[in-house]
Amino acid sequence: MTETLEATGLAIDDVTADRLFRTARTVTSFAESDVTDQQLAAVYDLIKWGPTAMNVSPLRVLVVRTPEARQRLVATMPEGNQERVANAPVTLVLAYDPEFHERLDVLVPHLPGAREIFAGDDAARADAARTNALLQAGYLVVGLRAAGLAAGPMHGLYDGIDAEFFAESGWKGFLVVNVSAVEGADTSRPRAPRLEFDEVAQVV
Amino acid sequence: MTETLEATGLAIDDVTADRLFRTARTVTSFAESDVTDQQLAAVYDLIKWGPTAMNVSPLRVLVVRTPEARQRLVATMPEGNQERVANAPVTLVLAYDPEFHERLDVLVPHLPGAREIFAGDDAARADAARTNALLQAGYLVVGLRAAGLAAGPMHGLYDGIDAEFFAESGWKGFLVVNVSAVEGADTSRPRAPRLEFDEVAQVV
Numbered sequence: 001m002t003e004t005l006e007a008t009g010l011a012i013d014d015v016t017a018d019r020l021f022r023t024a025r026t027v028t029s030f031a032e033s034d035v036t037d038q039q040l041a042a043v044y045d046l047i048k049w050g051p052t053a054m055n056v057s058p059l060r061v062l063v064v065r066t067p068e069a070r071q072r073l074v075a076t077m078p079e080g081n082q083e084r085v086a087n088a089p090v091t092l093v094l095a096y097d098p099e100f101h102e103r104l105d106v107l108v109p110h111l112p113g114a115r116e117i118f119a120g121d122d123a124a125r126a127d128a129a130r131t132n133a134l135l136q137a138g139y140l141v142v143g144l145r146a147a148g149l150a151a152g153p154m155h156g157l158y159d160g161i162d163a164e165f166f167a168e169s170g171w172k173g174f175l176v177v178n179v180s181a182v183e184g185a186d187t188s189r190p191r192a193p194r195l196e197f198d199e200v201a202q203v204v
Numbered sequence: 205m206t207e208t209l210e211a212t213g214l215a216i217d218d219v220t221a222d223r224l225f226r227t228a229r230t231v232t233s234f235a236e237s238d239v240t241d242q243q244l245a246a247v248y249d250l251i252k253w254g255p256t257a258m259n260v261s262p263l264r265v266l267v268v269r270t271p272e273a274r275q276r277l278v279a280t281m282p283e284g285n286q287e288r289v290a291n292a293p294v295t296l297v298l299a300y301d302p303e304f305h306e307r308l309d310v311l312v313p314h315l316p317g318a319r320e321i322f323a324g325d326d327a328a329r330a331d332a333a334r335t336n337a338l339l340q341a342g343y344l345v346v347g348l349r350a351a352g353l354a355a356g357p358m359h360g361l362y363d364g365i366d367a368e369f370f371a372e373s374g375w376k377g378f379l380v381v382n383v384s385a386v387e388g389a390d391t392s393r394p395r396a397p398r399l400e401f402d403e404v405a406q407v408v
Contacts, residue, residue: 009246011352012220019215020350021253021343041401042213048398049225051345053359055396061405069408106397131359131378134335138342139225141255146224148215155257155335165408174335192259193310194252197245201265204273204369 024145025191027152028084030180035090035149037063040179043143050139052132054114055107058100059136060171062093073176076160081176084152088178093161094140095171096133098126130174137175144179152178228349229395231356232288234384239294239353241267244383247347254343256336258318259311262304263340264375266297277380280364285380288356292382297365298344299375300337302330334378341379348383356382 010017018024040063048057064073064085073091074082085091101118108114118125137153144151158173166173214221222228244267252261268277268289277295278286289295305322312318322329341357348355362377370377 009243010250010350011223012350016216016220017250017350021250021347024253026255037407039213040405044401044405046214046221046225049228050342051230051355051357053357055398057399057404059404063405063407065407103399103403106399108396110393110396128359131338134338135342135345135357135379138254138339138344139346140342141339142343142346143225146214146216146221151255153255153257153339155332169406175339189314192312192314194259195261195307195310197248199307200261200263201244201248201267202373203241203267203269 019148020142020145024150027088027150027178027180030084030087030089030178035179035181039147039149039181040090040092043140043147043149046146047136047139047143050136052135053128054104054111056100056104056118056128056132057107057136058096058129059133059140060095060097060169061140062095062165062171062173064091064093072164073161076158076164077176078156081154081156084154084178085176088152088180090179092140092177092179093158093165093173094133094137094175094177095166095173096129097169097171098122098129099170100129101125126172130172133174137177141177144177148181150180152180154178223352224346224349228354231292231354231382231384232393234288234291234293234382239383239385243351243353243385244294244296247344247351247353250350251340251343251347254340256339257332258308258315260304260308260332260336261311261340262300262333263337263344264299264301264373265344266299266369266375266377268295268297276368277365280362280368281380282360285358285360288358288382289380292356292384294383296344296381296383297362297369297377298337298341298379298381299370299377300333301373301375302326302333303374304333305329330376334376337378341381345381348381352385354384356384358382
């Protein structure tokens with residue numbers, strides 16, 4: 001561990017650093033594989049501990065598994081994303097709950113007035129929901145990889161998804177993530193470059 | 205490792221799962237400690253590999269380190285957050301670059317027209333920048349912990365930060381993260397509950 005620390009500046013081992021970030025790839029093609037609800041629950045039970053502002057925890061997840069549900073989802077997607085969704089073992093629709101404040105009695109027991117802070121301000125609540133759910137989505141991508149799964153997030157337009165799946169719950173979809181039990185190393189495209197630290201950071 | 209997999213459904217060991225998520229806590233008080241730019245660069249070199257849509261990678265980071273810069277930042281913060289920022293060894297202002305498309309020649313070499321997709325649509329570009337930078341912020345919180353650091357994210361209002369620090373770069377701040385070399389286990393408040401998987405997930 002000390003050696004790893006000296007070599008990379010990290011407190012986690014190289015295999016884990018590779019698994020979570022360095023060699024993990026976005027999956028775009030899928031071999032036949034199973035992803036169980038138990039695996040997804042294990043991922044959630046890990047990443048639910050990631051921090052959100054005031055512990056609002058607005059992330060919600062639609063697990064699209066049956067052929068019928070998959071077809072409904074495919075029909076809402078832009079054409080370029082349809083094949084991936086059609087072929088992924090499981091696809092997650094990540095959403096936020098604009099009514100997350102109704103759970104703050106459970107989530108924020110140390111601050112009894114938490115619900116009321118958000119109840120009267122729909123715009124502030126929507127912003128807090130989307131912002132914190134996106135942070136949680138970052139945790140979830142890492143968490144899927146921590147469970148040995150491969151994640152294929154696809155940003156796009158989600159109005160069709162909300163109408164098709166969330167008319168009753170009021171959830172708002174913001175990211176579709178294909179999930180596979182097979183790691184994404186077989187993706188067709190060479191890895192794209194990243195910007196260097198001194199290109200993205202200013203120190204003052 | 206097999207035993208861990210069976211017990212938790214995870215492919216990472218328990219110490220790492222604890223470090224990254226399960227026992228990691230948001231830091232709100234700080235012992236004297238050093239956080240070096242080398243450590244922050246190591247964190248970035250890990251999490252830069254996390255996926256963003258089309259590899260747009262819009263996250264930018266202001267590292268606030270000197271007493272003078274810290275005072276300028278404190279002056280922009282709401283009163284309830286000032287003490288933490290004043291006392292943290294280092295504070296990161298996470299921002300996105302609305303002009304991220306100017307780097308897509310480097311980031312998206314496999315798609316030569318990528319810059320032009322975003323160049324003409326400021327609203328779509330701002331949405332892509334904020335959305336993907338927030339995903340990257342989730343990776344960054346995990347990455348700080350992977351480097352043995354503690355993270356204290358604080359969501360709030362950032363207009364003052366943009367005026368004070370980003371007038372020239374045009375970056376837009378969206379999250380302030382205090383960073384400490386001391387893990388956050390000494391935080392004063394008991395850990396708040398989380399929602400269970402079957403409360404946040406629907407399977408269809």
